[in-house]
Amino acid sequence: MKPPAKLRSAPLPSPVGLSQSDMDRLTELFVRGTPANTLRAWESDLGYITAWRQHRFGAGPHWPEREDVALAFVLDHSRDLAEAPAGDAARAAAEALIAAGLRRGLACPAPSTLDRRIASWRAFHRMRNFTSPFEAPILRETRAKARRAADRAPAPKSAHPVTREVLHQLMDAAGPGLRGLRDRAVLALGWASGGRRRSEIVALDVDDLDLTAFDAEGLVWLRLPGTKTTTRGDTPRLVLQGTPARTLVAWIDAAGLTSGPIFRRITRHDTLGRNRLSAVGVAEILRRLLRDAGLPAGWASPHGLRSGFLTQAARDGAPLQAAMKLSLHRSPQQAQKYYADVEITENPAAGLFDAG
Structure with a gap:
């Protein structure tokens, strides 16, 4: 299976001392050893993260990512942006993502959606042997508080079971x-x-x-x-x-x-x-x-x-x-x-x- 297009073209630097050909082989190995559903989720999440960072900070992802950017990502996706003022940077980025078809609305996304995108972001760091900013104590605590603040049961994947x-x-x-x-x-x-x-x-x-x-x-x-x-x-x-x-x-x-x-x-x-x-x-x-x-x-x-x-x-x-x-x-x-x-x-x- 070929690596998804966004993963192949993503501007991710190689670990120190690794040639580009070795990096290509490493990417292929990750792809072959990862379930297809996970690869599709990675590609979708990388596209979302790239677009969000571009609209929020004016540039695509940086590797390793800065802690303040990671913290902004958690905060932006842990509140209802419909209540934010028109000039709010998080709301402006969300509206751009909605216009691009990458986000449904200004309402706070489900905690599981945020967790999945963060898990993908962390995986991209591991693939390049970088430490993820989400391991920082303040990020871990902020994510825990965000989950408690949401305090809602996950929606069932099917309205009814097919008995x-x-x-x-x-x-x-x-x-x-x-x-x-x-x-x-x-x-x-x-x-x-x-x-x-x-x-x-x-x-x-x-x-x-x-x-x-x-x-x-x-x-x-x-x-x-x-x-x-x-x-x-x-x-x-x-x-x-x-x-x-x-x-x-x-x-x-x-x-x-x-x-x-x-x-x-x-x-x-x-x-x-x-x-x-x-x-x-x-x-x-x-x-x-x-x-x-x-x-x-x-x-x-x-x-x-x-x-x-x-x-x-x-x-x-x-x-x-x-x-x-x-x-x-x-x-x-x-x-x-x-x-x-x-x-x-x-x-x-x-x-x-x-x-x-």
């Missing part, structure tokens, strides 16, 4: 032909293999599947190229069985797939395209099937497949560790929140008012 009942509704809403077969296979694999992220679904190739046990046992084994929490070659094998396995094999057989991407675009004439289905395409499939199933627009996002799998596992009494073996959550605390929401509704103490 088993909803999943069946969506699969029933998929039409006939290749498009319907593909759409049902996307949903079945994405949900039943542990609640896959859409980037993981579309990255799968035919070579990532093992169908040798399908005829005898009805099993389809798959190995993801890599996930947000695992690297290529380290991701454990996952399994599909029952209806999800049959749905996937039906799609593969109907499409005549022997190599290349499992999920591909379908033309308007319902013929198989050559191009890999994109992550955006998965979102479009879900949006269309939600509409066709009679559910409101925006009822769920692709992350609803992931949250729905874990929510259903909790409802059915599956042990958390068993669900995590498929979802590949690294943190039990992260996965436990889906179980907590289900468990509290079944707590006898929650119905004391109407008891007796």
Whole structure:
């Protein structure tokens, strides 16, 4: 994979004593050893940071960055700039970013967004063997205060979880032909293999599947190229069985797939395209099937497949560790929140008012 354009062209100096050719090889190594989603986030964040600094301080990033600039970045993104006066430097920079399509509005961004951009900025320093200004005590304390001041729960990635009942509704809403077969296979694999992220679904190739046990046992084994929490070659094998396995094999057989991407675009004439289905395409499939199933627009996002799998596992009494073996959550605390929401509704103490 080639380094993202902004990373390749960024004016980042080399560590002392490292030639430009060695620097190029180091950059390539970082790219090859970093998940694709992280690379996209780095490119987006570098573009944002560069534009913000240009409008706020009149020049692009400096390496290593100054502490006063880093502090201004935290302060600028820890308040509602709609309340700032017209001549405020932070507001002027924000308005320029809005005009450039890099920022949505003047409201205070979510703390998670600020944390991600700072994490990217720190990564750019590590790549050049520089100490990040965000390690300074005043920056660490300011960030902690900013998170407490925001004091808001993170918005869910999907308005609702796609539980088993909803999943069946969506699969029933998929039409006939290749498009319907593909759409049902996307949903079945994405949900039943542990609640896959859409980037993981579309990255799968035919070579990532093992169908040798399908005829005898009805099993389809798959190995993801890599996930947000695992690297290529380290991701454990996952399994599909029952209806999800049959749905996937039906799609593969109907499409005549022997190599290349499992999920591909379908033309308007319902013929198989050559191009890999994109992550955006998965979102479009879900949006269309939600509409066709009679559910409101925006009822769920692709992350609803992931949250729905874990929510259903909790409802059915599956042990958390068993669900995590498929979802590949690294943190039990992260996965436990889906179980907590289900468990509290079944707590006898929650119905004391109407008891007796």
